[in-house]
Amino acid sequence: MKKIWVLLFALFLPSCKETSSQPQQPQSQIVAYVHWDGQALAGKKIELVETGESKLTDSTGQAEFTVPAGKYTVRAYDINRGGPMSRSVDFEVDARAGEMMKVDITDCLPCA
Numbered sequence: 001m002k003k004i005w006v007l008l009f010a011l012f013l014p015s016c017k018e019t020s021s022q023p024q025q026p027q028s029q030i031v032a033y034v035h036w037d038g039q040a041l042a043g044k045k046i047e048l049v050e051t052g053e054s055k056l057t058d059s060t061g062q063a064e065f066t067v068p069a070g071k072y073t074v075r076a077y078d079i080n081r082g083g084p085m086s087r088s089v090d091f092e093v094d095a096r097a098g099e100m101m102k103v104d105i106t107d108c109l110p111c112a
Contacts, residue, residue, distance in 0.1 A: 026098035030065045032057070032074050032091075034105045041107055049073040049090070069097040082111045 034044045040061025047054040048065050050072050055063040065072075074091045081089065091103045 025069055027066050028069050028095035028097060029100040030067060030072060030074060030093055030095055030103065031100060032063045032065075032076065032103045032105060034061045034063075034076065034079070034107055036107050036109045044079070044105075044107065045077040047075040047077070047088075049075050067095055069095055071095075074103050076105050078107075079105060080108045080111045081106070082108050 030048065032046045034041045034046070034057050040057075040059065042057050042059050042061060044057040044061075044063075045054055046057060046063040048067070050070075051065075051067065053065060055065070057063045072093045072095055074093055075088045076091070077088045079086075079089045089105070091105070093101050093103060095101050
């Protein structure tokens with residue numbers, strides 16, 4: 001009789017685990033692309049403000065971030081837009097689940 005109770009307990013134990021009722025949302029991609037006059041610019045610092053994560057653009061001028069869906073601020077440093085140069089420029093991004101959002105950042109090299 002004791003063996004039956006142990007067996008029943010072992011069978012019902014897995015049913016006590018908490019299961020998620022909602023499927024996980026697919027991640028989003030935010031890609032910052034820094035360029036001037038058709039030329040990709042490497043080595044530009046890009047920060048995702050909400051997460052604090054920062055990256056440098058690669059040889060293709062891109063810095064990629066994988067994030068859950070939501071609203072984010074992409075901050076690009078040392079970007080010249082003509083006129084007095086500011087330390088950083090912010091871009092608002094609304095990342096939708098499973099989609100890639102591209103942020104186009106023009107750095108005016110002759111404006112420096």
